[in-house]
Amino acid sequence: MLNLSGVTRRYGETVALEDLNLIVPDDTYMSLLGASGAGKTTLLRLIAGFEEPNAGQISLNGERLDGKAPHRRDIGFVFQNFALFPHLTVQENVEFGLKYRETGACADPKELTERAADALQLVGLDGFGHRGVGEISGGQKQRVALARTLVTEPRIVLLDEPLGALDANLRNRMCDELRAIRERLRVSFLHVTGSETEALTMGDTVAVLSDGRIVQADGSTELFTRPHNPAAARHLNAWNLLEGTAWAGALDTSAGMLPLSRPLAEGAAAQIALRFDQLGVSDLDAVPGGRSHFTARYVTGEFNGPTALSFFRAPDGALIQVVDHLGDPRLPELTEGRSYALHYAPGDALLFEGAST
Amino acid sequence: MTTVTTDMPDTTETSPAAAREANERRRALMLLSPGLLWMILFMVLPMLMVIYVSFWTQTTFAVNDTLTTASWERFLSSATYLGAIGTTLRIWAIVLVATLVVGYPVALFIGLFVKNQTVQTALLVACVIPFWTSFLIRVIAWRPMLGTEGAINTILMNLGLINEPLTFLLFSEFSVLVGMTQIYCVFMVGPITFMISRIDESTIEAARDLGASFGTIFRRIVLPLSMPGVIVGAIFVSVMVLGEFATAASLSGRKVNLLGNIIVSQVGSLKWAFAAVAGVVLTIIITAVITLALRVVDLRKEM
Known part of the structure; x- marks a missing residue:
């Protein structure tokens, strides 16, 4: 078990990580999701020891x-740019x-060759040993x-955006293989990525890194359906966030008065989160019963294959996104520039207290 | 078969691809020709001329173009001249090793431990500051340093470490070696620094992550990757040291005779044929050294 507690790392005035706490359990695939510049690489470099924290502790199995x-x-540590030794062959790189x-160097040439061959077989590179690294x-x-x-046989494997340099096809295949390899080795992987899809696909657990802290670490489904705070919700790229102030039992947001799922003090700041795929669209006078709604103007649509994304603008200009699934369409025919009612089941909305940062 | 028309262009006309290729070849030739012309006029022709002159007949005060091998026989049978070859090779070998021993750590420091590019450049520039003054001054400046009443002897005597001045410091092979190492060290530092600074920081981190200590990383990663720099530096130093005469002339008190000194003195006494022989021998040695150096590392592959 890898345990980071109170880890802080500053570069001069800039704070990269602040009072960060994270536990990576044994035998887990954990992905670490964060925007670029959020300090993901710094975190890995601290764990690997290329840099030291200004404060806090990092321990592995109590040590x-x-x-x-x-x-x-x-x-x-698997580097984003691979960092292979350019003057050595594939075999020599692995050895x-x-x-x-x-400590514990292996001197027996036969054992070296065997173990390198096993490792190459594990990653599906049988017979590539003699190649130069420039030839692959x-x-x-x-x-x-x-x-x-x-x-x-490291105690934990850190992967720094390992799929970033690969094309989309290869990325999908490597995703499956990485998971399969990890399951065979029973060692924990900590996989850093900026892509929410990659993080959700790969991780048994996903930790979201925002503003130098871990804002949430949960199972992928749990995280996706119930983010605990606006920062986590924003990183999932699947939630519309509407901020406002509580007033007369509702939240006064840019999109209008929205009902609160629990009472808030008068004048308190809060945000309502609505998932892209849980919003329905109807004409203004045809809102289905039992659903809350607000009005927004349809701007444009984006066709992504199996899903279609529609963009709306709330009266004050806030962008609202709605996802429709091609196989099971919910949205009516939309005309650009017209206003529609965006409705949702009150139970689907998440309420976060506090102002947005 | 009757008239079959195709869309293929007429074969007698050049295709656009061929025209483009011809165009590019012409441009390459244009870029190459000034250098090529210069080399032919001022290097290849004089070289051939030197070889030719080495077979001329030398009388006391004149040369004539009757071909003879007399100069060659005299050169190859003279202990003095063969000894000069030996001295040249010995000094070359020692200076080469000394510049490497002094220069490599400096290059390692600038290339690997100085992360800031501006500081890197500044340090490299600092290495060439001695070159802002003339070669002769640089060489002669060693005299007040190494002489019997020079700085080093004075300091050592004042410290009570020695009772009488060390005489081997100046006008000896030692002073020539010191002078040459100082002057040519920078030509070793430059290329090695360049190669080391090109090593991707993350490969060194990767080696470290795989459990290698700094010593191992140096031996297995940094040293092999900097070899092309060492070879280029060695070629620079070799070419300059092998053709040297000024340092030896002014710091050895005429005790050290290099091939370069022989050429200078023979030309001075108008022994053209003989100077040409020494010149050809020197060129052969330099060519052999460069060939040897290029054998060690395939520069085309590395650069």
């Missing part, structure tokens, strides 16, 4: 890691850690980087 040299931490580690494709480089890390 303190911070302050230890990176080559004594026994943690695997590097086994052969040259400070991006996806293959990614696999070599993974094999090179896995062969040393």
